[in-house]
Amino acid sequence: MSTENPSKKLKMDVDAPLIGTHSGHFHADEALAVSMLRLLPTYADSPLVRTRDEAVLKTCHTVVDVGAVYSDEQKRYDHHQREFTTVFPGHNTKLSSAGLVYLHFGKDIISTVTGLQPGADLDLLYEKIYTDFIEAFDANDNGVNVIAPKDLEKAGLAKKFEDRGFSIASVVNRYNYTPQKGADATESKEEQQAAEDARFAKASTFVGEQFLLEVTDRANWWLPARNSVKQAYKSRLQHDPQGRILVLPEGMPWADHLYTLEKEKPIPEGVAPHVLYVLFPENAEPDTKWRIRAVSKENGGFENRKDLPDAWKGVRDALLDEVTGIPGGVFVHAAGFIGGNKTFDGALAMAQKALEL
Known part of the structure; x- marks a missing residue:
């Protein structure tokens, strides 16, 4: 003792x-x-x-x-x-x-x-x-x-x-x-x-x-991220008719809130049951780069609902522009869970194209 x-x-x-x-x-x-x-x-x-x-x-x-x-x-x-x-x-x-x-x-x-x-x-x-x-x-x-x-x-x-x-x-x-x-x-x-x-x-x-x-x-x-994710979730049809892309005003803990929102209300007809990609700026600077993140399966660890396309994985800069056909590419991780573009429009175009591949 x-x-x-x-x-x-x-x-x-x-x-x-x-x-x-x-x-x-x-x-x-x-x-x-x-x-x-x-x-x-x-x-x-x-x-x-x-x-x-x-x-x-x-x-x-x-x-x-x-x-x-x-x-x-x-x-x-x-x-x-x-x-x-x-x-x-x-x-x-x-x-x-x-x-x-x-x-x-x-x-x-x-x-x-x-x-x-x-x-x-x-x-x-x-x-x-x-x-x-x-x-x-x-x-x-x-x-x-x-x-x-x-x-x-x-x-x-x-x-x-x-x-x-x-x-x-x-x-x-x-x-x-x-x-x-x-x-x-x-x-x-x-x-x-x-x-x-x-x-x-x-x-x-x-x-x-x-x-x-x-x-x-x-x-x-x-806790404060809840409202931002909720607003972005309500606005998701602006970026994809089926609501598969979520655009956030800044980087934040979004995954838990997204999973909760997807369970709360019946999904309207013609709208996808799950968000597949989330876009957010790297920082608050006006000319900042944007990230595109594949949404993980709930409780799925590193398994995603839809990876970024295989042909993009591990590719950077000008070569990425050539592969995607979208200017401003920065990178796509070799595992396909995250990528980047120099502009919001470029990141959105990447997400929209990835949905169809």
Whole structure:
């Protein structure tokens, strides 16, 4: 048992409420749970004790990921007990300590970080951040795969590469280990615990930074983009009679909003059910170049609804003009998902021609 700061004696009369979690090997969920709590004014200066001693845990104001108790009233947020089945509204993944903290404190955390007040925007962001960020922590800690291995095997599919070391959870796991093999062999138990706590603090800071980036990006860019994408969606027939081209006034996070808009209302007769290409300027300068982006299949990763034509892929500048028959070409990526032209008219002409090829 120790606190993150060995110079502080464990006191129960500290001004900020004491947070408790378990000692030993740590995971991404409790690292995130602790960092999220500390974004709230109540917990901003809270000390952390990492222990499995029940007597010490009882002295903590808030306990995450240990203690076999889930009770918001008691400020106990463990998920390891057999009877635990709690999920986030509208989802099926059992919560981890990260999900539990987010479930009960998430809206207050988002409001504190962004200034958003209770209402539709806050509710939307609360759901979006759980779906896109928090749920993966819950699934990882509860042993849930994105796709069950048996289903992949049944479908005859195999990974093209190994990605186990690419996730936030894998980064957090690396903090569990000392920089040098056997480096703690000569240290006392107190020194070993202090070193472990220091590694946990680094992991929690790292995960907290990723969470903050997610929240601020969604609040500052994703949320305001809704109205712009909606207006562009309403105007899409100006650029193609079937509405397959979307023109945005600037670069912005558009994909989520487009997928949502396509599901909201019945598509008029003669209008295509899906947008295939999105156009947007590179920057706000009056003579800026324009990009043409093939729309990915929803949840399809790098698979697009319609690639830019094969003959254009990997071609640039004057040669691209020759291949497309459209002046001002800049490039088309070899994978066919994005291209560029020196002008809006050129990019629009490329998109319109690509529709027919």
